[in-house]
Amino acid sequence: DVKVTQSSRYLVKRTGEKVFLECVQDMDHENMFWYRQDPGLGLRLIYFSYDVKMKEKGDIPEGYSVSREKKERFSLILESASTNQTSMYLCASSSSGENTGELFFGEGSRLTVL
């Protein structure tokens, strides 16, 4: 069964802490994405990556950074967490080619920043 696995389902952090959200996919996909999901706002793209060591900003990259050292792993980093980063974070992956656009999502990481 193909899978996108996010390391933590629920996290509680304090303002100013550094936060790592990890995502691993087992489908050998080239593309990986980080979204945040907020009620009434849908999904907003934070960062994405088309290849190892490559990254591109999405629509709301401020306050976030990413790392992709291996093809299967894409990490989201909050250098100094703030309360307005309390949200659900969704990782997704997709292949290039004819099935592009078909995203496979993890179950999400719900982050609360106090």
Next chain:
Amino acid sequence: AQSVTQLGSHVSVSEGALVLLRCNYSSSVPPYLFWYVQYPNQGLQLLLKYTSAATLVKGINGFEAEFKKSETSFHLTKPSAHMSDAAEYFCAVAFLTADKLIFGTGTRLQVFP
């Protein structure tokens, strides 16, 4: 600017009734269009996608959507709702390449017995 709009953040239907979830997009170029579904406490999964092969697209669980260029719409329908259809549904659109999706704000579907 290119965008996607879902009309109605909440839709309620009775079991067995028609389901209609609306999605409109704005674009000057032909888009790729998708519907995703999110069940409670889960990530999103693809329901169906339009990539210009046919205007009526059939997806999983009896859902289908019709691309209407003149109306810039891609509404999702199901003839008869089931309790298990209760979920949040997201329309998504991509332009030029299908790699980078823009999601709508979602419509939560409730199904009453």
